[in-house]
Amino acid sequence: xxxxxxxxxxxxxxxxxxxxxxxxxxxxxxxxxxxxxxxxxxxxxxxxxxxxxxxxxxxxxxxxxxxxxxxxxxxxxxxxxxxxxxxxxxxxxxxxxxxxxxxxxxxxxxxxxxxxxxxxxxxxxxxxxxxxxxxxxxxxxxxxxxxxxxxxxxxxxxxxxxxxxxxxxxxxxxxxx
Amino acid sequence: xxxxxxxxxxxxxxxxxxxxxxxxxxxxxxxxxxxxxxxxxxxxxxxxxxxxxxxxxxxxxxxxxxxxxxxxxxxxxxxxxxxxxxxxxxxxxx
Numbered sequence: 001x002x003x004x005x006x007x008x009x010x011x012x013x014x015x016x017x018x019x020x021x022x023x024x025x026x027x028x029x030x031x032x033x034x035x036x037x038x039x040x041x042x043x044x045x046x047x048x049x050x051x052x053x054x055x056x057x058x059x060x061x062x063x064x065x066x067x068x069x070x071x072x073x074x075x076x077x078x079x080x081x082x083x084x085x086x087x088x089x090x091x092x093x094x095x096x097x098x099x100x101x102x103x104x105x106x107x108x109x110x111x112x113x114x115x116x117x118x119x120x121x122x123x124x125x126x127x128x129x130x131x132x133x134x135x136x137x138x139x140x141x142x143x144x145x146x147x148x149x150x151x152x153x154x155x156x157x158x159x160x161x162x163x164x165x166x167x168x169x170x171x172x173x174x175x176x177x
Numbered sequence: 178x179x180x181x182x183x184x185x186x187x188x189x190x191x192x193x194x195x196x197x198x199x200x201x202x203x204x205x206x207x208x209x210x211x212x213x214x215x216x217x218x219x220x221x222x223x224x225x226x227x228x229x230x231x232x233x234x235x236x237x238x239x240x241x242x243x244x245x246x247x248x249x250x251x252x253x254x255x256x257x258x259x260x261x262x263x264x265x266x267x268x269x270x271x
Contacts, residue, residue: 030232035240037251070263077256080249095245100231110231122232125241128248135252139259146266 003053011053018046026133029126031117036129040136047141051148066149069142076135083127099123 025032026039084095091098099106100123110121119126226238240248 030234030237030241032234033236035234035237070259073256073259077252080252084245084249095242095249097230097242100229108231110227110233112227115233117233122230122237125230125232125237128241128245129237132248132252136255139255142259143262146262149266 008053011049015046015049015053018049019043022046022133022137026129027126028119029129029133030122031119036132037136039129040133041140043133043137044140044144047137048144051144066142066145069138069145071138073135073138073142076131076133076138079131080128080135083124083131087124097123097125099127 022039022042022045024039025034025042026036029035029039087096087098088094102123106120106123106126108118108120110118222235222239222243226232226235226243230238230242232238232242
């Protein structure tokens with residue numbers, strides 16, 4: 001059974017803003033409250049809204065192949081581990097903040113004390129935030145898709161048919177057991 | 178385990194678990210409660226996180242720099258959880 005047209009349209013309007021908000025939380029993880037876990041969860045919320053609005057079969061056919069989420073999740077974890085291992089190669093140890101204050105990528109020096117902050121600081125912390133963000137996004141979305149695939153879906157003909165509700169008409173008293 | 182020499186009675190296993198737990202808890206007797214003070218690390222993070230990690234968000238600095246191994250473990254736990262869900266909810270091919 002599909003959800004109504006109003007809910008579908010509202011979901012379609014809201015979902016891009018949810019994605020942008022989650023991406024903002026991930027990228028500003030080293031400046032503002034939030035980070036990779038929280039931003040990834042917010043982006044996965046947008047995927048959940050897509051799943052509710054456009055139900056599973058349509059979602060799979062039009063927007064999201066399910067195997068891509070496993071790829072995204074694995075890519076996030078691999079990016080995390082590779083960034084940490086690069087610290088072992090370039091600098092002195094595993095997970096060393098080897099990009100901090102080098103002037104390169106995310107390498108601006110930060111002023112001490114209370115300041116509004118610069119996005120281009122903090123070394124490997126934004127990279128790790130991004131890795132964790134896409135990992136959490138892929139993990140939660142894959143869990144949602146796997147659990148949604150277990151539901152029994154109606155076919156297109158049953159959806160397009162007028163709402164006759166044969167199960168309720170022919171059903172016994174006492175409702176569902 | 179078909180070898181009868183490997184079988185252990187449940188009571189023996191219980192005693193073994195309690196003994197190992199007591200041995201692991203033994204060093205805690207030498208510590209005084211509340212020392213060193215927790216505010217020492219708090220003040221250290223507040224003073225040094227900006228210069229050492231470059232992050233204005235101290236929580237992010239702790240999570241991704243000082244306690245990076247913990248975050249890696251969390252990510253691995255999430256990965257394994259998704260593996261378990263994929264294993265339970267897999268499509269059975271006929």
